[in-house]
Amino acid sequence: MSTSLNLFNGFQDYASLQAAIQRKKAAGLSLSRARQIIVYDITQTYFQVLLKRELLKIANENLSSSRDQLQLTKRQYEIGIKPVTDYYQQQAETSNSELTAIKADNQLQQSRLELLRRLRIEPSEEISIAGITVDSLMLLPVNLDRDSLLSQGFAQRKDLESSLSSTSAAKWDVTRAAAQRYPKVDLTFNLFTGGYPYYATTAAVPPSSYDYPPLTDQFSDLVSYSLGLSLNWTLFDGFITRNNVEQAKIAYLNRGLDAADLKHDIAIDIQLAADSYDAAFSRIETAKKGLQAAEKAFETVKRKYDLGAASFVESNGAKAALVSAQSEYSQATYNLALQKNILDFATGSISPD
Numbered sequence: 001m002s003t004s005l006n007l008f009n010g011f012q013d014y015a016s017l018q019a020a021i022q023r024k025k026a027a028g029l030s031l032s033r034a035r036q037i038i039v040y041d042i043t044q045t046y047f048q049v050l051l052k053r054e055l056l057k058i059a060n061e062n063l064s065s066s067r068d069q070l071q072l073t074k075r076q077y078e079i080g081i082k083p084v085t086d087y088y089q090q091q092a093e094t095s096n097s098e099l100t101a102i103k104a105d106n107q108l109q110q111s112r113l114e115l116l117r118r119l120r121i122e123p124s125e126e127i128s129i130a131g132i133t134v135d136s137l138m139l140l141p142v143n144l145d146r147d148s149l150l151s152q153g154f155a156q157r158k159d160l161e162s163s164l165s166s167t168s169a170a171k172w173d174v175t176r177a178a179a180q181r182y183p184k185v186d187l188t189f190n191l192f193t194g195g196y197p198y199y200a201t202t203a204a205v206p207p208s209s210y211d212y213p214p215l216t217d218q219f220s221d222l223v224s225y226s227l228g229l230s231l232n233w234t235l236f237d238g239f240i241t242r243n244n245v246e247q248a249k250i251a252y253l254n255r256g257l258d259a260a261d262l263k264h265d266i267a268i269d270i271q272l273a274a275d276s277y278d279a280a281f282s283r284i285e286t287a288k289k290g291l292q293a294a295e296k297a298f299e300t301v302k303r304k305y306d307l308g309a310a311s312f313v314e315s316n317g318a319k320a321a322l323v324s325a326q327s328e329y330s331q332a333t334y335n336l337a338l339q340k341n342i343l344d345f346a347t348g349s350i351s352p353d
Contacts (some may be wrong), residue, residue, distance in 0.1 A: 009289040010179030024170035029162035035352035040345040051334040059104040066097040116227035163259040170252040177248040180241040183233035273343040280336040287332040294325035
């Protein structure tokens, strides 16, 4: 029996272990980032469903208003208050409202199916999608600390941490490749034993045999040991070690450049997300003012139209402006939720749990 224990090999085994540990860590961090991407994608699709549902609600309310206006215009035409052209125009406007509602419903169904696709739920299964309130969005912080966001992103981004771990593993690969330059010291241990079952002569004399102790006794009595220390040192290998070390250094430099590029991209992503987040608040305020003005304008024009003091074109224009303002306000509201989700994703604040 023989065994050998390596005492020194230029720290090759230690470097291999450390590189493996860093790569395992990098793989776990990549998995965490992949989970964040899944949460981010599902959340974005969820907000799209809520937005499309709100737009469908606005389209249905507009359709209901158009139908009521059509009935009113028909009665006014029948008693001679409105000309027949206003009645026909209102019919066309009601048809356009129906078409808008159909399109909005189709877009809602598409967004819903996209959400089910990401959730891996059967399309035929009915699910209840909870909504959010505008008041909850207004509780979000208005002013952002850019420096704090950058520090948060550099500290929490799992992909950056994974890239740094991969860089560390590549650095240990350099140490492992350079280990071939050093001697290798091994401690060896050997155990020998043996025995003979019998011994017979084959000479011309009458055969005779000799009795030996049992094999078990021979094995225990004929044991010998040896302990050795060996040193191997490759003095020249045709520059193979040098080539391996240079390749490992190049891989290490590339991993370092990848990490630096990723850190630069993270800074830009956070800056863009913060700018869009700030713009989302401004968009809500502008859309809110536009909605209030459109509501007042529509109420004024509608009263004048009902009394015959305004034309159908004026009434229809005011109504179209109101619907557009309502849609813009809804989009601005959910855009804030989308931008907040993007900002959380850019800073790595999304929790997969």
